[in-house]
Amino acid sequence: MSQDNCILRELNLKDKNIHFTDNEAGEWNYFDYRGRGDKRHKCLIYTANLTYSVSRCSDCGFRDCVEHWGWTSTEMRLTGTSLWDVRLALRKQRFHCKNCGNTFTAASSDFEKNCQISRNTKVIVKQNLNEDMMTEKTVAKHLHISPNSVQRIEYDAIYEGGQYKYQYNFKTTITEAIFHGMSSAQPMISLALFGVMPLQSSNLKYCPID
Ligand SMILES: [Zn+2]
Incomplete structure (x- = not known):
């Protein structure tokens, strides 16, 4: 989607599996506050889903047995073209293997596992x-x-x-x-x-x- 590509460039990201979502007003980002006390500050927030299709289970290797298994949410730290503290409220797809019971979360080339700071x-x-x-x-x-x-x-x-x-x-x-x-x-x-x-x-x- 061209809108996704525009925002990816703006946020210094590359992963085409990140799909941005707009709010009811059709806006792709919004301001909100993060931090407590002296560290409370204004942030520019984007929201997106990270999802893709998986044909083979990464654990047992069986084909066509992986189904979508809900979502998990996290907030990533980005460096974009903006001077604001830019955050990405990211919903990551969860997967479940019907053959072996393995569950796993969608991974992105823009982020390392268990780290909220983008590679860039x-x-x-x-x-x-x-x-x-x-x-x-x-x-x-x-x-x-x-x-x-x-x-x-x-x-x-x-x-x-x-x-x-x-x-x-x-x-x-x-x-x-x-x-x-x-x-x-x-x-x-x-x-x-x-x-x-x-x-x-x-x-x-x-x-x-x-
Ligand atoms: Zn499996």
């Missing part, structure tokens, strides 16, 4: 930290996610060894990095304390693997 948002976090040299706090504010989430994404990137890797130049000692307040040294400092990384690897940056 994670890519932008890494770019902001390592190419734009923004601090964790600034990235968190810029993308409307918590500093803890930014840190978690950074830690995951260190371990994944897939799309990104760390490079070291060993020019600065960890002590100097701490005194000069280098934000890029924060995850390394923590890892060094746990004995995962050498203590002198302070001046580090991301680079894509060819």
